Amino acid sequence: MPTFPPVDEQMRILMRGVDFGDETTYENMEKELRKRLQESYDSGRPLRIYCGYDPSSPDLHLGHTISMRKLRQFQDLGHQAIFLIGSFTGIIGDPSDKESARQQQTLEDALVKAKTYTDQAWRVLDREKTEVRYNHEWLSKLDFADVIKLASHFTVQQFLTRENFSKRFGKGDPIWLHEFFYALMQGYDAVALKTDIQIGGTDQLFNLMAGRKLMEAYGLRPQTILTFPILVGTDGELRMSKSTGNYIGIDEPPGVIFTKVLNVPDSAMRNYAELVTRWDQEEIDRMFAAIEAGELGMREFKHKLAWEIVSIFHGDEAADRAAQDARRMHEGQAPSDAPAVEIDGPAALLDLLQEADVIKSKGEGRRLLKQGGVRVDGQQVRDPLLTLNPTSGEEIVVQIGKRKFLRVRGG
Numbered sequence: 001m002p003t004f005p006p007v008d009e010q011m012r013i014l015m016r017g018v019d020f021g022d023e024t025t026y027e028n029m030e031k032e033l034r035k036r037l038q039e040s041y042d043s044g045r046p047l048r049i050y051c052g053y054d055p056s057s058p059d060l061h062l063g064h065t066i067s068m069r070k071l072r073q074f075q076d077l078g079h080q081a082i083f084l085i086g087s088f089t090g091i092i093g094d095p096s097d098k099e100s101a102r103q104q105q106t107l108e109d110a111l112v113k114a115k116t117y118t119d120q121a122w123r124v125l126d127r128e129k130t131e132v133r134y135n136h137e138w139l140s141k142l143d144f145a146d147v148i149k150l151a152s153h154f155t156v157q158q159f160l161t162r163e164n165f166s167k168r169f170g171k172g173d174p175i176w177l178h179e180f181f182y183a184l185m186q187g188y189d190a191v192a193l194k195t196d197i198q199i200g201g202t203d204q205l206f207n208l209m210a211g212r213k214l215m216e217a218y219g220l221r222p223q224t225i226l227t228f229p230i231l232v233g234t235d236g237e238l239r240m241s242k243s244t245g246n247y248i249g250i251d252e253p254p255g256v257i258f259t260k261v262l263n264v265p266d267s268a269m270r271n272y273a274e275l276v277t278r279w280d281q282e283e284i285d286r287m288f289a290a291i292e293a294g295e296l297g298m299r300e301f302k303h304k305l306a307w308e309i310v311s312i313f314h315g316d317e318a319a320d321r322a323a324q325d326a327r328r329m330h331e332g333q334a335p336s337d338a339p340a341v342e343i344d345g346p347a348a349l350l351d352l353l354q355e356a357d358v359i360k361s362k363g364e365g366r367r368l369l370k371q372g373g374v375r376v377d378g379q380q381v382r383d384p385l386l387t388l389n390p391t392s393g394e395e396i397v398v399q400i401g402k403r404k405f406l407r408v409r410g411g
Contacts, residue, residue, distance in 0.1 A: 255335055390409060
């Protein structure tokens with residue numbers, strides 16, 4: 001029989017960061033979770049916890065890891081985590097955070113994008129303790145009568161109270177019927193998996209509540225739900241998303257992650273610190289108090305945050321190297337992983353950049369030069385006919401934009 005830590009200890013870990021945007025819901029779910037943990041502690045039965053991830057793109061980003069790290073906490077406490085890939089719900093796409101309909105994809109498209117999900121998930125989850133499921137296993141088998149039965153438990157008015165649907169309805173924008181089905185399908189996942197707890201973002205509250213309602217309708221004990229705030233993207237405003245391009249992928253190179261974090265607006269720093277680090281709340285509060293008192297500079301804090309995030313997904317050594325590279329780049333030097341070419345005699349700058357795949361075409365290079373986006377040894381250059389001719393053993397550093405570098409060495 002498995003053994004678990006005391007319930008108070010589990011509650012302290014698991015309730016950190018939980019936010020429903022409603023105090024009553026928070027109190028109710030907190031009581032439910034405590035009761036389930038106590039029953040698990042007394043019986044020795046692990047709880048079944050899941051979170052679903054729709055494969056709308058091939059890569060996981062920092063926003064996904066908020067719920068994944070909570071799954072890992074449940075795992076570390078002795079419970080069963082289920083990593084659910086929305087291979088069928090991903091065909092429709094979750095409308096929860098959208099004020100317009102998502103473009104649909106095929107099941108084949110979703111499965112292709114999902115191939116990398118599990119490999120990337122092991123950066124957070126324990127591979128040996130994770131149950132991976134795909135919801136097309138049961139959703140694709142529902143017939144029309146089953147769908148009608150699911151729909152009979154909800155009203156149109158319930159859906160129209162959702163903020164995104166309400167806005168579209170008020171503006172006269174179309175709300176497609178298949179978008180209503182998404183909440184029904186996600187709710188049915190809980191029925192099929194017979195879970196105790198589901199995790200999701202605060203924007204998922206309606207869908208998670210739908211799961212509770214359907215479980216009850218099918219004679220099951222309604223799952224407890226835990227929701228967490230949304231991570232903003234690198235723009236500091238919109239939620240992190242591949243579709244808007246404001247994301248930090250967990251499989252991106254350490255240097256890219258480090259630099260992206262440094263460029264996130266100051267206003268989003270607490271959001272990142274509280275949602276994607278291993279720091280406890282006391283440490284976070286202490287650092288922000290130091291920032292307000294002028295004892296800790298924001299740039300220094302960002303370097304600490306960037307190091308922490310890279311360390312989580314790539315390890316301490318990679319984080320140290322990325323930090324060193326960031327300092328080098330700030331001083332106009334090339335990072336350690338920058339490509340290098342060796343030449344004997346004069347060579348055209350645009351030819352070197354294209355051959356090293358730093359630019360896609362000479363046309364792109366000419367645009368960057370015209371816009372002042374190219375520097376040679378720290379000096380801005382604009383001449384599209386510029387040639388480089390380093391002496392033997394000399395290295396010239398070419399910088400393109402903020403994050404691209406090329407080292408040109410003399411042979």
